[in-house]
Each structure stands twice: as structure tokens, then as C-alpha cells.
Amino acid sequence: MQLAQTGEALGASYRFSGRVGSGAVGEVWTVTAAADGRTLAAKVLRPEHADDPSLVERFVRERSVLLALQDPQIVMVRDMVVEGPRLAIIMDYVPGGSLRDALQQEAGALRPEDALNVTAEVFDALAAAHARGVTHRDIKPDNVLLARPWSERGQGDVRVSDFGIADVVGERVRQTTGLIGTPQYMPPELISQGRSGPPGDVYSAGVLLYELLAGRTPFAGPGTDFSVAYRHVSAQPPRIPVTDAVWNMLDRLLAKDPDQRPTAREAASTLRRLAPGLAGAAPLARAEAPADFDDVERPATVVRGAFTAAELDAFAAAPQDDGEVPELGEAGSATIARPMPRREVRPPKAVRPPEEDTVPFWRTRKALLLAGTAVLLLAAMVVGFIVLSPAHQAAPQARGERLAAQLQDTALPTGLTVSRSATYEPSTGEVRLTVTYAAQKAPLSGDLLEVVPALAETDACPAVTWDGASAGRNQASITGLDIECGWKVSGLAIPAGGSTQVTAKVPLAPADQQGLDAWLRAGSEATRRAIQDPTVNGTAYPVQRLQNVEVRTPARVVTPSPLTITLIPVWASGADELNPLYVSPASGKPSQMFEAVSGGEKALRFSDACGGALAVDSSGLTVTALQISPQCTVRASVGNFTDLQSPPFSITSRENSVG
Structure with a gap:
């Protein structure tokens, strides 16, 4: 069932043009803006989402967050429409297709250099979003769009989409302890713990990189969603024929422990460093799957309710280790948004070994002592309840809002x-x-x-x-x-x-x-x-505590000779003459403190402030006294301190100095 019709109005500002595609949470349409005729994209959420009052409230509340999520590598959210039973997110229209289209166009894998460069731009988008407290939760090739078709691609063409969908709809699912994502790309902690954050995005982008290199996701194969998802928890990704440096990076991205993965920013930097070394390398041939997956030493458990009883029964009945595993199939691209019912977990009843004698336990000395203790504890609880009742203490506020x-x-x-x-x-x-x-x-x-x-x-x-x-x-x-x-x-x-x-x-x-x-x-x-x-x-x-820099010179200088200039750090406690920031002429490397606040000697320059009596060399770091002057000063610029000047000093001749 289509959620809209061509030519139909969307709010007061847009009109539907054409249906682009559909997914688990809604349909994507092109829309025309009434104000200027621009073509934009609209993600229209399914009615079950629009019928949820709490989601609609969150939808409106998140509007400012999503509109502020601006980055060259992120599909920008322009507007949100709440109209009766219809909810829609208005975004920039990106006409170049998706990375899924690029994989199909290349009939499998991409050239390794292209795969690393494209994924680095995906990590750029994730880093920008994570810095603003937004997690995607559904990274996959379908959600990575291109400003131009793959055959015409260029640097900076990557646009990551659907941040708003994952954040808004995902909250509704999480409120019932549920999952949102695509099984082929789900991080293991989402399967084993039911939750995921920025490291989960890094893992999913690692799966994406694996797919761009190998033409398939690491755990693709036969079976239900559960079969595929559980491999993220229980199995190691099969090695593919890439360089050791690239595989080591993939191994870090796909680490089972979220704390072992790099940040999105670190991953982008590493991939850009590795990409030039793969220039000219041909795409990998689509590899056969291993006979079986290598199990991790201690596979995590799976959150109960994450999958249906039928899926669990089918997985349990299917042979897991017998026979040949066929070649891994195409990566699934369907997002699932699945609530998980909460189940009351009751501790098992303690089983007491039988007594050697025949005396009932309730008549033993131990039972009487336990009973007495229980009475005292019950009395204490009653007193505590009275003291801590609402008349004595206000109830804590609910803490369920982001x-x-x-x-x-x-x-x-x-x-x-x-x-x-x-x-x-x-x-x-x-x-x-x-x-x-x-x-x-x-x-x-x-x-x-x-x-x-x-x-x-x-x-x-x-x-x-x-x-x-x-x-x-x-x-x-x-x-x-x-x-x-x-x-x-x-x-x-x-x-x-x-x-x-x-x-x-x-x-x-x-x-x-x-x-x-x-x-x-x-x-x-x-x-x-x-x-x-x-x-x-x-x-x-020093970067936080340095208040100022004083320029010190000797009170009298003999010409011609180098001028000794000392830069003194000034803290809140005053000038620190015991730990100078820099001394010119320099000998050896600058201090770490100087490097920290300026970036090195390239950020330091001296200049003559006494009418030509001083000569500054081409580096701007060494000053020589050339002419006699009764009163002279030297200026300095170091890092962010750009208007420094020494106290006056005199320049005399050697004869006058001796006399």
C-alpha cells in the first residue's frame, strides 16, 4: 500500500512527485517545494509510527536536533511535516544513487582504493554526528548516497542518509527493549545486550567496508535473520585477500568488544592513510565461503525476544556444523524495527540437599535463628518504609527522557x-x-x-x-x-x-x-x-593555564653581537623565570611547553622596534644588535600572543662598554 499519490500535497509547502523506494519504516518520495520549485526527498513514515502519540511528540522535539545536523557528508534534513496521520522528513535529494547501486554496477566488489576512500567519507559523516550526540544505528550501502552517479564520482560525493529515521523511530523501538537495524550489519552488542551507540556505527561501517572490498558481507549466508545476526556474536569474520594493514584495520572495526574499536574520526584518518598504497589494485574476486565460521572463544548470549519463536526454533533445528556451507549470498538490505516484549525473570528456587537426619528443618536451631533474624529485618523494613514514605521524602522524578x-x-x-x-x-x-x-x-x-x-x-x-x-x-x-x-x-x-x-x-x-x-x-x-x-x-x-608571555633582554647589549631574548611564561601565579618558554639564539630543540602553545618555531617571530638598530635574520628567530642606541626594544609574536614587546634596553659599543 502506497503512503502517498503522485501530485498529492504534503503539508502546505510540498507536493509529491514520484516514489523512489520503500523500507521497513516508510517510503521515499521526491517532492517539489512550492516556494521555489526545488526537488527534495521526503521519507514518509508508515501509519503505525504516526499513530503513536509518544513518537509524534518525540518527532517534533527532535526537529531542532536533526535540522542542526549539518555536515558535507550528511544528507541534510530541511523540514519535518506532521499532518494528520502522516509524518514526513524532508531532506535534500541526492540524485547519484546509493552504494548499493554502485556494488551492483560493479558486479561485486569495488577497487580497494575506492572502497577505502568512500568508507573514510562515511566515517567523516559518523564523526560529525557522534560529536553532536546523534547515532545512526543502521549504516549500510543503501543509506550511503552519492551526489553523482558512480561512474562520474569524485571526492566528497558521499552523503549518509537516514540519521533522523534511526534516531526518531529507534527510540520508539528501544522503549520496548527492541532492535532496529539490518541483520547483515548489526553490531554484536545490539544482539547480545539490546543496545548500541557510536561504536555500533563504527562496526556497521566496518561491515560496509568489508562488503565493498569482498562483494559480500562477512556473515552472509543461508538461514533466517537470526542465523545471520547470531554470527556477529559467535563467529569471526572470514579473512579476505587484502594487505595485512587493511585486514588489521578491518579486524579492529569488527571487534566484538566495542571498546576495542577505533572512533569514527580515527577510522577515517587510518583509511585515508592506507588508501594510496592500494592505487591500481584490481577488485577482489568474489570468494567462496569457508567450510565453517571460526567461533569466538566465549560467544555472548542473545537478548531474548529479539527474534520470534519460529525463528529461534528454525535456527535450533538447522544443522550448524555439518556439511559444506555454501557460498555467502548477497547482503540483505532490509531494515528491521522489532520491539522485544519484556519478560519477567524469576530466580530459580534454591534446592536444599536432603538432611541426613529426619528432624524437620523448621524445628532445627538454625531455622529458629533465621526466623528470629527475619522478624527483626521485617521490623526494620517497616520502620524504614514509614521514614521514607512520601510524607518524609519526595519521590524521585522519572528519568526516561532524552x-x-x-x-x-x-x-x-x-x-x-x-x-x-x-x-x-x-x-x-x-x-x-x-x-x-x-x-x-x-x-x-x-x-x-x-x-x-x-x-x-x-x-x-x-x-x-x-x-x-x-x-x-x-x-x-x-x-x-x-x-x-x-x-x-x-x-x-x-x-x-x-x-x-x-x-x-x-x-x-x-x-x-x-x-x-x-x-x-x-x-x-x-x-x-x-x-x-x-x-x-x-x-x-600550559595550553589552558598560560596567561601571557613576557619578552626579556639584558639591560645593556654590546654591538655587534646577538641579542639574548628570553620568553617568560606568565601564569595566574605570576611570571615564571625558572621555566622559560624559549631562549634566542636557540640551542637544541624547543621545550615541550613551547611546542604545546605555539606549534613550534614556525609560530615565533621577532622584529626590530628601534629604527634599524637591530637586524633580524630570515628565519625571524635570531636578532643581532648592530647600531648604538640609548633606548631600544624588540617585538615578538609567539602563537596567539601577537603583540609582545620587551622593556627598553641600551646598545653600546665595545669601547664604551670597557670604559
């Missing part, structure tokens, strides 16, 4: 700007914190301090799982900063005029939007107080 908050700090003197966004997902019971570090005029690097507080001051600091950088607890004995819940985030490189991100999973459940806002603000303020603490000495976290 929350999001954002906060941006003012720029620091080094040019560092920190933006934080937090998303609370009730399905996982976690807050996903995304910290974006941006640099202005100079690249920045080194360790950064990030405070991740508890929800309440009386709570212990939460456990944090970091992604995108290595991180460890701040050690006051080393850094000099005695800050509660502080983390040292290491290994970051922030390009000039660019940004980099790290994410953290924090097991917290804020009560409401106000609670999440307060928690995010508390972390920002605690970090600011720590880096601006005037009692702290030392050189830790």
Missing part, C-alpha cells in the same frame, strides 16, 4: 576555545559528554585538564570512559593542581583554525533538563577555577 545541553567557554589567551555538549540517553543510563577544543592562530597540543564532576557534591567522582584521546586521573603530586574529579586528557593535536574532539561516557542519570545543565556548567566552572588558581606553580597544562 536530554541535551551545550556550553561554550570564552577563549583563553593561548587561543583555545572549549565547547561542551552533553546528551543523556535513558536507554543506556549514561551521559555522553563531547568536548570540542578549537584553536585560533596557532596549533595547540599537549595535556588538557577536564573536570567531570558528580551530580551532587556528596557523590563520589563518576567513572569515565574516554574516546578520542588517552586520559587518566589528574595527579596533584605531579601537576600541582589539587582538583576533585579532574582528568588529564593527553595526546591531542588541535590545528590552527581547526578543532578536535574527545568524548566521554559518564554513568549518570540527571533528573531533568535543569539537572543536566547544572552538571555541565559545574564541570566547566570547576575546570576554569583550577586553571586560574593563583596558588598553583609549575608548568602543567
Whole structure:
């Protein structure tokens, strides 16, 4: 049954043109915008979704999130239409077909270099979405579109679609502990735990890369959806004839443990590094399936209710190890959106071994002691119930709503700007914190301090799982900063005029939007107080703590001779003459502190501020006193500190100096 008709109006602004395709959650149509005649695409959701009031409410609430999800590699959502029983997401129309079409056009696999480059662009889109707290949950070739047909493709043509569908419809499914996705591409944690996040997207994109290289997905083959999905949990992907470096990357992407997979940003970088080495390599021949799949050592269990009883019975009855396994078939492309009924799990009754004597247990001394203890516990419970009743304590608020908050700090003197966004997902019971570090005029690097507080001051600091950088607890004995819940985030490189991100999973459940806002603000303020603490000495976290740079020279210089210039870091505690930032003329490599706040000597320049009495060499790093001058100064520019000037000094001749 079609959900629309050609020529029919969609809201007040669009009109249906032609049906493009259909899927598990709706149909895709081209629509014409009444305002300017543009051709757009509309995903019209099926009636069962439109009849769900909670989904409609979420649909409207998510509108701003999806409209803000803007990236060159993501199909942009332009509008949402809620009209009676009809829900539609209006998106850019991408005319070049999908990667599924490209695979069919190439009759199997793509050239390895093309496969890696295309998948790198998919990871770019995922990285942008993950940074905004949005997970796709259904990555597959059908949802990767091309701006131009495959035969005319170029760099930057990839567009990942259906982010909105996965996020909106997926929430409805998850509310009943369910699954959404395509069995050929489902991450194992979705099958074994019933939930998935950004690492699940990385896994699905790894399956996509495998398919682009091999012409088939790693676990494709005969059987039901369950048969295919369970292989993600229980089997290792068959090796394909690619280089060791490419296979090692595939192996990481397809790791059973989500924590062992790279982030989307890391994956994109690695694939781009490997792609040039595959230039000229021909597509792989479609390989035969192995006789059987290699089992993992400890396969996970499968979430009950994820598949129907008939599917489970068919899987149990089918021979799993006997006989030859045929060649893996085409990858399935049908998304399933399957709720899983909650089942009450009752613990098994304890079985007591028979007593050697014939005395009934209830008459034994042990039974009497247990009974007495039970009476005391029951009395304590009654008292506790009275004390903790609503008359004495307010009931906790429900925490079933997805929350999001954002906060941006003012720029620091080094040019560092920190933006934080937090998303609370009730399905996982976690807050996903995304910290974006941006640099202005100079690249920045080194360790950064990030405070991740508890929800309440009386709570212990939460456990944090970091992604995108290595991180460890701040050690006051080393850094000099005695800050509660502080983390040292290491290994970051922030390009000039660019940004980099790290994410953290924090097991917290804020009560409401106000609670999440307060928690995010508390972390920002605690970090600011720590880096601006005037009692702290030392050189830790220079990118955040450096307040200024002083240019020091000798009070008198003899001509002609090099001018010794020392750059002194200024912290909140004052100038630090014991740990100079840089000394010119330089000998040896610059300090790590200097590299961290400027990116190296290329960001340092000296200039003459006394009318030609000083000569600066072509590198801008060495200054020579040439002419006598009673009062002279030298200017400096280092990283984001661009208007520095020394105190006055005099230049004298050697004879005057001796005299």
C-alpha cells in the first residue's frame, strides 16, 4: 500500500512527485517545494509510527536536533511535516544513487582504493554526528548516497542518509527493549545486550567496508535473520585477500568488544592513510565461503525476544556444523524495527540437599535463628518504609527522557576555545559528554585538564570512559593542581583554525533538563577555577593555564653581537623565570611547553622596534644588535600572543662598554 499519490500535497509547502523506494519504516518520495520549485526527498513514515502519540511528540522535539545536523557528508534534513496521520522528513535529494547501486554496477566488489576512500567519507559523516550526540544505528550501502552517479564520482560525493529515521523511530523501538537495524550489519552488542551507540556505527561501517572490498558481507549466508545476526556474536569474520594493514584495520572495526574499536574520526584518518598504497589494485574476486565460521572463544548470549519463536526454533533445528556451507549470498538490505516484549525473570528456587537426619528443618536451631533474624529485618523494613514514605521524602522524578545541553567557554589567551555538549540517553543510563577544543592562530597540543564532576557534591567522582584521546586521573603530586574529579586528557593535536574532539561516557542519570545543565556548567566552572588558581606553580597544562608571555633582554647589549631574548611564561601565579618558554639564539630543540602553545618555531617571530638598530635574520628567530642606541626594544609574536614587546634596553659599543 502506497503512503502517498503522485501530485498529492504534503503539508502546505510540498507536493509529491514520484516514489523512489520503500523500507521497513516508510517510503521515499521526491517532492517539489512550492516556494521555489526545488526537488527534495521526503521519507514518509508508515501509519503505525504516526499513530503513536509518544513518537509524534518525540518527532517534533527532535526537529531542532536533526535540522542542526549539518555536515558535507550528511544528507541534510530541511523540514519535518506532521499532518494528520502522516509524518514526513524532508531532506535534500541526492540524485547519484546509493552504494548499493554502485556494488551492483560493479558486479561485486569495488577497487580497494575506492572502497577505502568512500568508507573514510562515511566515517567523516559518523564523526560529525557522534560529536553532536546523534547515532545512526543502521549504516549500510543503501543509506550511503552519492551526489553523482558512480561512474562520474569524485571526492566528497558521499552523503549518509537516514540519521533522523534511526534516531526518531529507534527510540520508539528501544522503549520496548527492541532492535532496529539490518541483520547483515548489526553490531554484536545490539544482539547480545539490546543496545548500541557510536561504536555500533563504527562496526556497521566496518561491515560496509568489508562488503565493498569482498562483494559480500562477512556473515552472509543461508538461514533466517537470526542465523545471520547470531554470527556477529559467535563467529569471526572470514579473512579476505587484502594487505595485512587493511585486514588489521578491518579486524579492529569488527571487534566484538566495542571498546576495542577505533572512533569514527580515527577510522577515517587510518583509511585515508592506507588508501594510496592500494592505487591500481584490481577488485577482489568474489570468494567462496569457508567450510565453517571460526567461533569466538566465549560467544555472548542473545537478548531474548529479539527474534520470534519460529525463528529461534528454525535456527535450533538447522544443522550448524555439518556439511559444506555454501557460498555467502548477497547482503540483505532490509531494515528491521522489532520491539522485544519484556519478560519477567524469576530466580530459580534454591534446592536444599536432603538432611541426613529426619528432624524437620523448621524445628532445627538454625531455622529458629533465621526466623528470629527475619522478624527483626521485617521490623526494620517497616520502620524504614514509614521514614521514607512520601510524607518524609519526595519521590524521585522519572528519568526516561532524552536530554541535551551545550556550553561554550570564552577563549583563553593561548587561543583555545572549549565547547561542551552533553546528551543523556535513558536507554543506556549514561551521559555522553563531547568536548570540542578549537584553536585560533596557532596549533595547540599537549595535556588538557577536564573536570567531570558528580551530580551532587556528596557523590563520589563518576567513572569515565574516554574516546578520542588517552586520559587518566589528574595527579596533584605531579601537576600541582589539587582538583576533585579532574582528568588529564593527553595526546591531542588541535590545528590552527581547526578543532578536535574527545568524548566521554559518564554513568549518570540527571533528573531533568535543569539537572543536566547544572552538571555541565559545574564541570566547566570547576575546570576554569583550577586553571586560574593563583596558588598553583609549575608548568602543567600550559595550553589552558598560560596567561601571557613576557619578552626579556639584558639591560645593556654590546654591538655587534646577538641579542639574548628570553620568553617568560606568565601564569595566574605570576611570571615564571625558572621555566622559560624559549631562549634566542636557540640551542637544541624547543621545550615541550613551547611546542604545546605555539606549534613550534614556525609560530615565533621577532622584529626590530628601534629604527634599524637591530637586524633580524630570515628565519625571524635570531636578532643581532648592530647600531648604538640609548633606548631600544624588540617585538615578538609567539602563537596567539601577537603583540609582545620587551622593556627598553641600551646598545653600546665595545669601547664604551670597557670604559
